[in-house]
Amino acid sequence: MNHEARSKSTTALAVERLKDMIVSGELSARSDHLESELAERLGMSRTPVREATLVLQSMGLLEVRPRKGVRIRPVTVEDMNEVYEVLTELESLAAARAAGLGYGRDDLAVLSDTIDRMEYALGSEDRDAWAKADEDFHTELVRLGGNSRVAEIVSMFNDQVRRARNTTLYARPLPTTSNEDHSALYNAILSGDVDRAHEIHKGHRVRARKLLTEVLAKLGIRYL
Amino acid sequence: MNHEARSKSTTALAVERLKDMIVSGELSARSDHLESELAERLGMSRTPVREATLVLQSMGLLEVRPRKGVRIRPVTVEDMNEVYEVLTELESLAAARAAGLGYGRDDLAVLSDTIDRMEYALGSEDRDAWAKADEDFHTELVRLGGNSRVAEIVSMFNDQVRRARNTTLYARPLPTTSNEDHSALYNAILSGDVDRAHEIHKGHRVRARKLLTEVLAKLGIRYL
DNA sequence: GTATTTCTTTACGTATACATTAAACTTGGC
DNA sequence: GCCAAGTTTAATGTATACGTAAAGAAATAC
Numbered sequence: 001m002n003h004e005a006r007s008k009s010t011t012a013l014a015v016e017r018l019k020d021m022i023v024s025g026e027l028s029a030r031s032d033h034l035e036s037e038l039a040e041r042l043g044m045s046r047t048p049v050r051e052a053t054l055v056l057q058s059m060g061l062l063e064v065r066p067r068k069g070v071r072i073r074p075v076t077v078e079d080m081n082e083v084y085e086v087l088t089e090l091e092s093l094a095a096a097r098a099a100g101l102g103y104g105r106d107d108l109a110v111l112s113d114t115i116d117r118m119e120y121a122l123g124s125e126d127r128d129a130w131a132k133a134d135e136d137f138h139t140e141l142v143r144l145g146g147n148s149r150v151a152e153i154v155s156m157f158n159d160q161v162r163r164a165r166n167t168t169l170y171a172r173p174l175p176t177t178s179n180e181d182h183s184a185l186y187n188a189i190l191s192g193d194v195d196r197a198h199e200i201h202k203g204h205r206v207r208a209r210k211l212l213t214e215v216l217a218k219l220g221i222r223y224l
Numbered sequence: 225m226n227h228e229a230r231s232k233s234t235t236a237l238a239v240e241r242l243k244d245m246i247v248s249g250e251l252s253a254r255s256d257h258l259e260s261e262l263a264e265r266l267g268m269s270r271t272p273v274r275e276a277t278l279v280l281q282s283m284g285l286l287e288v289r290p291r292k293g294v295r296i297r298p299v300t301v302e303d304m305n306e307v308y309e310v311l312t313e314l315e316s317l318a319a320a321r322a323a324g325l326g327y328g329r330d331d332l333a334v335l336s337d338t339i340d341r342m343e344y345a346l347g348s349e350d351r352d353a354w355a356k357a358d359e360d361f362h363t364e365l366v367r368l369g370g371n372s373r374v375a376e377i378v379s380m381f382n383d384q385v386r387r388a389r390n391t392t393l394y395a396r397p398l399p400t401t402s403n404e405d406h407s408a409l410y411n412a413i414l415s416g417d418v419d420r421a422h423e424i425h426k427g428h429r430v431r432a433r434k435l436l437t438e439v440l441a442k443l444g445i446r447y448l
Numbered sequence: 449g450t451a452t453t454t455c456t457t458t459a460c461g462t463a464t465a466c467a468t469t470a471a472a473c474t475t476g477g478c
Numbered sequence: 479g480c481c482a483a484g485t486t487t488a489a490t491g492t493a494t495a496c497g498t499a500a501a502g503a504a505a506t507a508c
Contacts, residue, residue: 009491034459045493046460051278058282060373067459067500082373089313149306153377234462258489269463270490291470291489 010044014052017042022061022072023162029224032069060160074223075164077216083157084212088205090154091138092198094145099189099197101146108190111140115182122176127169137182141201144189164224165212172215178204234268238276241266246285246296247386253448256293284384298447299388301440307381308436312429314378315362316422318369323413323421325370332414335364339406346400351393361406365425368413388448389436396439402428 008016018038021027039049053070056062063071105112114137121130135158142151181204188197232240242262245251263273277294280286287295329336338361345354359382366375405428412421 011491036459047492047494050460051275051491054275054278055282058279066461069459082371085317085371086314086373086377089317090310093309093313147306147309149310149381153310157373233460260489271462271464274490275461290491293489 009048011048011051011055014038014042014044014048015055018049018052018056019059019061019159022056023159023166025163025166027072029072029074029163032065032071034069037069059156073160075161076223077213077221079223080161080164080212080216081209083161084205084209087154087157088202088209090150091142091205092202094142094147094150094154095185095189095201096194096198097146098141098144099192099194101144102192103144103189105190107144108186111137111144111186111189114140115179115186118182119179122174122179125174127174130175131165131169134178141185167221167224168212168215168219171219172211175208175211178208181207233272235272235275235279238262238266238268238272239279242273242276242280243283243285243383246280247383247390249387251296253296253298253387256289256295258293261293283380297384299385300447301437301445303447304385304388304436304440305433307385308429308433311378311381312426312433314374315366315369315429316426318366318371318374318378319409319413319425320418320422321370322365322368323416323418325368326416327368327413329414331368332410335361335368335410335413338364339403339410342406343403346398346403349398351398354399355389355393358402365409391445391448392436392439392443395443396435399432399435402432405431 018027027033035046035049035053038053039046042049053062053064057064057070060073062073065071114133117133118130118137121127121133138154138158139151142154145151181200185197185200185204188200242251251257259270259273259277262277263270266273277286277288281288281294284297286297289295338357341357342354342361345351345357362378362382363375366378369375405424409421409424409428412424
């Protein structure tokens, strides 16, 4: 009997490890890597690495460029705008749908918890904890929205910009105002106010995006 | 010198062929297929087939189920609702953005052409031509929207529901009213009316979805 | 010195071989 | 007759082998 998680396929492991390496910056943006190099680094043959790169390519994290190695995709300011535009629409949709589904306090317990965690993290100025809670908040929100495709896209796009977000996390003001948005959204969902939920979250996202682009501009960052 | 299209990789070919087979129904929904079976049918080894199935899985067209063969994903009514919900949001966004980009008549020539083709197809009651033109219209619209990620998602989701759409194409009234929407949208984009473009297309999509679900309900279809 | 061509290298694409393991079948106990 | 344990089967997961073609290096012509 295996007390650990059941042994995953090597390919799945490669996807996981490579994703981590990309998000953490261990594989830096715009760097090229041969399949054989990655295979050696991961201690496996080229086959699972190849399969993993295909998957990661479809997730938008890298580009397979024959004979030049896979290139870790940089996230340009333009990319950020595209991603945030989609996230704004789809999350707002999810918020509205969630409000329309008649959730009660129990159903929203997880969401409420993420809000509390953000608040607490803000108090102790723990940016990492705040970022984690914020991501959980968004994940739970789209889950509540009940459209699995929306949830998938949001998850994928979050992966794409996570590195960028990490970079800016310590270079921006603490998002003290955003928690008001979160609470307001929670209330809108609980009270079933579809339009208000949509409105609040859309505004929240638009402001977050503006803040981010300003920070990037101030830092003179073109890509991450 | 090769006068044909430059020889594609076997994997790319497998993706293409399998996609065609799925969309055309040659591989029917809910059917299972072993890698070796598909490899033989396509006259290639398992390797490119495997890679293709990974890609098609990420496109949502099939599911890789170890030791049971890949399963061609059925499209349930629920799936259709999810997909159409996302398409509604993202295409409306694209319409609004397109309207905001100050396109002139020349820029909108392709869009205009697809509208003409739909009108003509309606006159001659050529449903296939209409469907093709309609799809081109939507593709061009999101291209004009200028957000490549939106365009990608829309393309992927269209693939997912194309089989369903083909099935209902001859079981529904000819969409005679929809062309008014298209013209109105064209004018809104040309005149730069962002809000109206959004509004028109959203309404258009909502009506199209309603029509489709009604047809499916009437036919008693649960999945396609 | 530069440009062109040939040669060499090498990374990838594909096929094949092999190991693994889930599922199916068989057999024996009850 | 039914269930469980063990065995067999076969499809996948992974590694490896090999041919091909692209990128780069070298050599030669100018």
